[in-house]
Amino acid sequence: MKLYFVAGEASGDARGAELMRSLREHEPALQFFGRGGAQMHALAGNEFHDWSDRAGVIGIIDVLKSYTWFKKQFDATLQEIGRIKPDAVILIDYPGFNLRLASALKKRTNPPRIFYYISPQVWAWNRRRIPKMARVVDLMMCIFPFEKPLYEQSGLKTVFVGHPMLDSLALKKIAEPRDSLLVGLFPGSRKREVRKIFPLMLGAADLMRGEKPELRFEAAAASDAMKWRMHRIAEQFPNLRCEIGVKSSHELMQRAAAGMVASGTATMEATFFRLPFVVVYRTAWLTFYLGRKLVRVPWLGMPNILAGREIVREFLQEEAEPAPIAAKVLHLLDDENERARLVANLDKVVAMLGEPGASERAADAVLNALRTE
Numbered sequence: 001m002k003l004y005f006v007a008g009e010a011s012g013d014a015r016g017a018e019l020m021r022s023l024r025e026h027e028p029a030l031q032f033f034g035r036g037g038a039q040m041h042a043l044a045g046n047e048f049h050d051w052s053d054r055a056g057v058i059g060i061i062d063v064l065k066s067y068t069w070f071k072k073q074f075d076a077t078l079q080e081i082g083r084i085k086p087d088a089v090i091l092i093d094y095p096g097f098n099l100r101l102a103s104a105l106k107k108r109t110n111p112p113r114i115f116y117y118i119s120p121q122v123w124a125w126n127r128r129r130i131p132k133m134a135r136v137v138d139l140m141m142c143i144f145p146f147e148k149p150l151y152e153q154s155g156l157k158t159v160f161v162g163h164p165m166l167d168s169l170a171l172k173k174i175a176e177p178r179d180s181l182l183v184g185l186f187p188g189s190r191k192r193e194v195r196k197i198f199p200l201m202l203g204a205a206d207l208m209r210g211e212k213p214e215l216r217f218e219a220a221a222a223s224d225a226m227k228w229r230m231h232r233i234a235e236q237f238p239n240l241r242c243e244i245g246v247k248s249s250h251e252l253m254q255r256a257a258a259g260m261v262a263s264g265t266a267t268m269e270a271t272f273f274r275l276p277f278v279v280v281y282r283t284a285w286l287t288f289y290l291g292r293k294l295v296r297v298p299w300l301g302m303p304n305i306l307a308g309r310e311i312v313r314e315f316l317q318e319e320a321e322p323a324p325i326a327a328k329v330l331h332l333l334d335d336e337n338e339r340a341r342l343v344a345n346l347d348k349v350v351a352m353l354g355e356p357g358a359s360e361r362a363a364d365a366v367l368n369a370l371r372t373e
Contacts, residue, residue: 001027001370004086004112005034005044006077006101008055008094010189010222011265013037015118015164015359016092020044022363033084035077036092055097062192063096070097078104081112087370088113091137095120099129102136115139115369117161117362119147130154139369141362144306145352157369161361162354169272170356172250182216183208183329184256184275185242186249186266189222191229193262196282198233201260203322206240208330215333217242218256220249258332258339260325267301267312271346276332276339279304279314280325303349311345 003023007016017039023030024043032044037052054069063070074097081089089105089112091098099120105111116133119142133140134156142148143163151158183205187198198219205217219234219242221227227244234242245252253259253270259277261270270277279301304310313328315321332339 001029002031002033002084002086003366004081004084004089005032005036005040005048005092006089006094006098007034007036007040007092008052008097010037010052012092012094012118013039013052014168016040016090017043018164018168018359019090019092019117019362019366022359023366026363026367033080033086034090035073055094073097074101074104077101081105082108086112088115088138088366090366091116093118093120099133099136102133106136113138113369115141115366117141118143119151119158130156139365141365143353143358145354159361159365160354161365162356162358163268164358164362165268165272166350166353166356167358169250169269173273174251174254176255178257179216179255180257180333181214182218182256183333184249184252184259184277185217185219186253186259186261186270187219187230187280188262188264188266189226191226192283193264194226194229195233197262197280197320198230199236200280200282200320200322200325202234202237202240202242204260204325204329205242206237207322207326209240211326211330212333218248218252219244220252221246223247258329260329263300263314263316267303271303271312271349274343274346276342277312278325278328278332279312279316280320281314281316282320283317303346306349306352307345311342311349 005016007013013036016036020032020043033047035049035051038050041048041050102114114137116137119140131154134154140151140156140158141161145160148158148160185201187194187201209215221230221244224246227246230244253273253275259275260280261267261277263279263281267279299305299310301312301314303312315325
């Protein structure tokens with residue numbers, strides 16, 4: 001059997017690779033094609049496109065700037081699927097591209113079956129899209145328990161597989177105790193995010209150092225190239241020493257006593273590792289304004305969305321200023337009861353995510369669907 005995957009960002013590439021491995025354990029002869037990142041490419045071979053560095057943009061402005069490139073990739077993807085004729089197309093998150101792709105494929109004569117893994121968060125920005133998705137998606141595999149009834153109400157076959165983070169992060173646990181004087185900075189993995197958010201975190205760290213000179217600061221970079229960019233930004237704060245590690249975020253989340261985390265996947269990773277943290281996010285004003293018009297939930301951080309209230313303090317856009325961020329993180333460092341309350345709430349969020357084995361359950365769902373005409 002042939003399966004065509006589409007993932008657009010680093011997190012989707014990791015989840016796609018996990019699913020590929022689980023599928024191969026059951027069906028070693030499966031052939032994989034599609035688009036994703038380095039991890040999926042390593043498993044699928046040369047006919048798989050590693051496009052995640054270019055595809056993983058964020059925000060309306062960046063997407064518009066790359067419109068011609070995305071249009072070319074969209075057309076090429078449709079042509080490849082037509083040539084390969086896969087038994088199914090597996091879409092992984094990345095809704096801006098993937099939902100349009102699903103719709104285009106379903107308009108064809110004899111379209112492939114379409115399975116969606118890591119369901120798009122339409123419940124946050126437009127629940128009216130769900131009935132439309134039910135017409136173009138044959139199977140939805142969701143990772144949050146509350147998503148299943150939302151999709152099933154529209155007649156979309158849905159399986160709750162659990163959160164893949166429970167497996168991938170469990171392998172990265174360390175026994176090292178937390179350093180009471182260490183603060184971790186996690187500004188994201190994209191260039192635009194880092195350029196907007198890392199100076200805010202460094203500014204807050206500089207103010208904190210003024211209050212408590214004994215504090216130390218470490219930041220996590222997603223790549224060597226990003227580390228270089230972050231060093232250039234850190235040069236604007238000559239009185240602050242901040243070590244920058246590459247691909248060190250999971251280890252740092254377990255060593256630090258508190259952290260500042262950019263909104264995104266890292267907020268759930270910090271939640272899993274029980275790091276007392278605040279959410280920091282700033283983007284282009286137009287992107288944020290349009291996003292706020294679309295988003296139907298009152299919080300940006302997934303831990304808060306799952307908890308149904310703000311358990312982790314969010315500093316967004318104009319509220320994301322060094323002084324209030326520094327004050328809140330200092331409070332987390334100094335108030336043992338506040339830290340304990342936050343960690344207890346983080347544990348409750350993790351408990352909502354189900355049991356380990358998400359990629360295995362997703363693989364079972366895919367194979368069962370393929371065997372059912």
